[in-house]
Amino acid sequence: MLIELAHFALILAFIVAIAQMIVPMIGAQKGWAGWMAFADPAANSQLILTGFSFAVLMHAFIVSDFSVALVYGNSHTDKPLLYKISGVWGNHEGSMLLWVLILALFGASAVWFGGNLPVTLKARVLAVQASVSVAFYAFILFTSNPFTRLAQAPLNGRDLNPLLQDPGLAFHPPFLYLGYVGLSMTFSFAVAALIEGRVDAAWGRWVRPWTLAAWVFLTVGIALGSWWAYYELGWGGFWFWDPVENASFMPWLISAALLHSAIVVEKRETLKSWTILLAILAFGFSLLGTFIVRSGVLTSVHAFANDPERGVFILLILGVFLGGSLTLYAARAGVMQAQGAFGTVSRESALVLNNILLAVSAFVVFIGTIWPLVAELAFGRTLSVGPPFFDAAFTPFMVLLAIVLPLGSLLAWKRGNLNRARLPLAGLAIFAMAMAGLFYAIYAGRSLLGPAGVLLGVWVVGGATLDLWLRSGRGNIVERLGRILRLPRGDWGKTVAHAGMGVTIFGVAAMTAWQQEDIRVVQIGDTFEVGAYSFTLDDVEQVAGPNYASTMATVTSQRGDGRPFVLTPEKRFYQVAQMATTEAAITNGILRDLYVVIGDPQTNGGYAMRVYIKPFANWIWGGAMLMAIGGVISLTDRRLRFAVGAKRAAQVPAE
Template structure:
């Protein structure tokens, strides 16, 4: 009966969401407080119902209830418990239910923590959020019912995709969805503001925490996915510009732009139209990502569905959400005029340039991702767009962003003098260029990527140091005075510093790994050795074994340097009999300055084994930098201004748009 309870809860949630979509809008238009207050109660009830349905589905996976079609298709009684739990969202139906539950969670959070919001704005925001919920609950119930039962119950299930049976993939989707769906909240705030016809500094302060939360979760989710691809797929890479990777990266770029744009609205009451547009576009690209993952129009190692009917349904949601919101934006944008002006050289201009670079970067990724689909529709020919295209077209914009970041962060508001701003940065610039030249010299020629990456990373990090030093009173300030000033900085300033420094670490990790990694591919008999990058790799043996739901060939590879043992690695080649699918488990020794990475291939007819080996310098700096950025976002989110929120001005009421 648990499945029937879950299905009934979803039907009730759809009914509640429909009421939440209509009643608060009428109440806000008429000024009826009771009708507006209905949004809070409905949002909480909707979340409880969907969370209950999700719990019922998880229970079915844990207990291996193979009467449910989705459990049979994506689970197995011998699967470890962690993957029975994560199997709940390791498929199209369950992941969509998780998507809808998080959507309802964000609506409930506005009801719980949005007491400082004006009644009309909160009611309209929750009504828009409910409209999104109605669309996806309808999609879930009519095309992707997770509680559909089988007429004939099988003895066991068909198991979860082996690639998803990994701790990294157990946590990667929930974080990504918290980011994807979190952008629905900024979208709802934007549409509510357009309906109301008013955007001001208070609105920007209310929106920023939601945008920041979504950006943090997207950062963590993307980093976890990249890390999983690095150690699980066995190909030695960490990013492949896969369509599904791009589907999460595009909203991340736009949410980063939204964060910086909202700062200008909050501080200077300008860029209001642009900030509203970014809020719309960021969530629109989340919906585009949903379409890519669930329609089957583009192939990927981690796409969920290939059913064109579902793709058409998502396309319909896309058309209504994006078309409707942009139409409303066109009608209302005239009311979002700026009330202040700023000079060409100013903090505002720096943030505008930041936004332009991020938005154009997103456009480049979008074109590259969708071009195979567009080209096939127009010409009938199948084309592919791979990493070389993205590396050539995307990288220059990121280089430009890194170059302007330290300067833009230190420019004063409204009007600035570039020479005065650069004064504390000249030394940092000289040190960065010197380090780049040193790297060029030490690598005795070769690719420019490493020197440029080292110089840019140093420039970004030293720019953070210069900014903090300036806020502490300059380099000549007394230590006690400097400590007091730094201790008095708001957490948002420290968050900005940590996030920007994390970007510098990330840049250096990418440049160092890409430029200096060393690779060897060969076949080896047991006992054979070879040299790579000053290390000696020896294949000591390959033993057959069994896991809970797979068989494995596990190699023992000893790595020596100067005669001493540095590492003993155990790469595996696994085979999952239920899915008839092999996977590769790399053997990796991670150190702060380099990774030793070995991947085992198939046994050859002559008895030798194929083996891929890499020395990967600074690999961990990539993920450390990404998590530094997320930690910086967390510091900013903990700032008192965003925990308490902006108080409503006395005696003011939201005026319904005429």
């Protein structure tokens, strides 16, 4: 009975969303306060109804109600509780229900935190947000119903994909969806502003916290996915330029550009047209990612579905929202005339360059991701675009971005002085080059990639720190530190986020340049050396897990006479899914990771083993978390939360 009630609640939420899409929009156009006020209870009702549906589906997974087809196809009684819960979104139908729940959550959040918004703009934002919800409610109810019953309940289920039975993958999709769907709010603000004929400094201030929140969630989601790929897939990498990885990375790049361009709109009343376009494209790339994951047009280990009919439905959603918004964007070009001018050397120019580099790098990733599909459809050729292309085409833009970042932060608004900004950075440049030379000497000149990463990492982190220090003004150290502590949280958040980017750049370059790898067949009791470490295969035994059988090795590693490390890599076999997974054993450290994978038994009685020594591996994810923490710190800035001082006179709409 609960399942049927949940299905009915989802249908009712669909009806409420249709009403919310129409009534407040008419009310804003006619100036009818009552019709505009309808948006608030409608958005809250959507959240309650969709939340109830999601809670019922989660309950069905927890109690193993195999009369529900979705539970039967993605759960099992022996599965641990965490993976019963994560099984709710570890499939196509459940993940789409999570998607619409987050859509409803963001819509309700606009009600809760939108008290400072003009009444008409708020009504239009909620109406546009509801239109996105309507499209996805229709998608679920007509093509992907999660509440389908089986005529006869089986005794047990078919289990969840073993690759998804992992803590990293349990939390990765919700964070990623919060980022994907969060960009729907920036889209709603952009379309509502175009309809209203108002794009000004106030709008820039209002859209920034929604963009920042979505960017933070995307950062955490991408980092969790990368971390999972590193330790779960057993290949020792952190990024493979897989189509689904790229599908999440493109909106991250565009939302980062949007975040910076919105600052220019707020501060200088310029870049309005570009900022609106980025807001539209950011959500467009989110929808494109949904299409890639669920249509089956591109092959990926992350893909949820292989259903062309669903892919066509999502492509239709993408066409309607992206095409409609871009048409409106063209029609309302007069609304977005720039009010402020700025010099070639200024912070505005640096932010424009920042936007160009981020947008072009996203376009490069888009071309590399979609080109195999274009080649097959247009030329009948099957080809693949792999890491060599992305590494060669994408990296130069990130290098330029890292070089520009500290200099741009020190330039003044409107008209900057290049010499004045350059002088404080001279000492930092010398220090960065000295650190690069030191690492080049330590690693015996094996690669220029590592020292280049050190140079850029120190440059970006040092530039972020220097920017904060220069904001403290003049005086002795104690006075300046006191002023730094009193700086707005937005300034602190920017510093932490930029420093996190520098840390990640260093980690990627160091791990790629200096990692050591060894692959061999090892007998039990054998000892071998990789770099400065010795490894001994002590034993291999069969271990029974809750819903799998494991071949577990015990490996002891030691550096000279130092403390030994015991690692237990596994090869798991899930009986229900009839699928094997590799569980790497990793000893994490600040300066390096020891990474061991056990392979299949060999005919001579030994075992295949792969060993990596990965310098500074954890700096990659540590930097990503710093970026996310910086975003959270900025979100706590009162100026962002309440849009203090953002209200200015509305611009005259285009005739």
